[in-house]
Amino acid sequence: MYTSSIFLLVLLLCCTSLVYSSGYDENTLLKIKKQLGDPYGLGWWVKGFDYCNQSANVAPEYSQITCTSTGRVESLMLHNLYGPARSPLFPDGICGLTYLVVLDVSEVNVFGSIPSCITKLSHLVRLGIAKTYLSGPVPGFSGQTKPTNLTNIDLSGNQLSGTIPPSLFTLPKLDTLNLASNNLTGTIPPGILHTKNPALLLTNNSLSGELPKSYGSVEFSRIDVGGNQLGGDASFLFGKQKAQYIVLANNNFEFDLSYTEFSDNIYGVDLSHNKIYGKVPDSFATAQNLWYPNLSFNGLCGELPKGGNMWRFGPAVFANNSCLCGPPLPPCSNRAPAPAPAPAS
């Protein structure tokens, strides 16, 4: 009886101290701090710090941590960290936080590439590494221990190069993939995101080729591929049960808009600065939820549809096309009639 109480007491003391004073992930966090070059914002990360206690966090604008009930780091946010002048690499110590569900590193001056060990954090649901100086490839997710619950990847605003790894499209729950504002090249691989209304954001890269035809069967909540060197047809994105927000601006897309269907599904579409031709279809005026269109700087021609929602749209929506006319643009009748064929003499 006596010995078992002692045993219990020892057990209690041992485990309490493990969780609350030494902390399972303390050494890993201190390693991460060191790898980042001891930035000012992490000054309070010192031996024995109460990292699981959010009330003890004296600088939440630089870092935030939450823990599992057993004291393991479950989410880590690092933000706005600019260490001393030297250029630290991405702190691969983060890969030692094996219980991580949410990782969000943004506006941190790290250089080099994203270590592939990140893809082995098997519990990840959100992975955000944005607005850093990281270069090198987008990591692929093909390993045995890939995070199958991953729903959101944001790697925007870095300097990542190379092609988009097709293995991203094998993540079964991936719903938002944001690779905007990097230096990605090559064609977009044919895989799709498997959730009901995925968002794919690839703006401001150097992607080329055509959009995969498989995108015609996806009801994107948003597809944004503006500011690349993409071309060819994209008319298959339009229609019932299809994309709700489409940005194709600043590319070389070249297709006939006359036969596309603007359904009630769509609320935003930016086609500006492409080579899209044909006329603006009647469904453009009747698509009930369409509020944010931009068709400017294309090769569209002919009379604009009348009625419906046309009152919502100013001339800038249609400006700088080949020969569009009718309200809100100048009336078609004011245009010079087509020159009559020269009489044979």
Ligand SMILES: *[C@@H]1O[C@H](CO)[C@@H](O)[C@H](O)[C@H]1NC(C)=O
């Ligand atoms: C968390 O930190 C606050 C502020 O330092 C402190 O008052 C509180 O007692 C701590 N909570 C626990 C459970 O240690």
Ligand SMILES: *[C@@H]1O[C@H](CO)[C@@H](O)[C@H](O)[C@H]1NC(C)=O
């Ligand atoms: C994935 O999520 C489910 C449901 O929340 C959870 O039960 C499971 O443990 C998670 N898997 C991993 C590898 O984290």
Ligand SMILES: *[C@@H]1O[C@H](CO)[C@@H](O)[C@H](O)[C@H]1NC(C)=O
């Ligand atoms: C990425 O692209 C930006 C803007 O186009 C350019 O300034 C930068 O040098 C490029 N970086 C790399 C690593 O290629």
Ligand SMILES: *[C@@H]1O[C@H](CO)[C@@H](O)[C@H](O)[C@H]1NC(C)=O
């Ligand atoms: C893409 O680049 C343009 C021009 O530099 C900029 O105005 C726009 O905000 C960028 N878009 C995104 C999503 O980064």
Ligand SMILES: *[C@@H]1O[C@H](CO)[C@@H](O)[C@H](O)[C@H]1NC(C)=O
């Ligand atoms: C449409 O796009 C052009 C070119 O990018 C831009 O100048 C214009 O302001 C946009 N108009 C509207 C209504 O969004």
Ligand SMILES: *[C@@H]1O[C@H](CO)[C@@H](O)[C@H](O)[C@H]1NC(C)=O
């Ligand atoms: C675009 O159209 C406006 C209005 O017709 C015109 O003033 C402007 O010069 C055009 N811009 C270009 C780049 O063609």
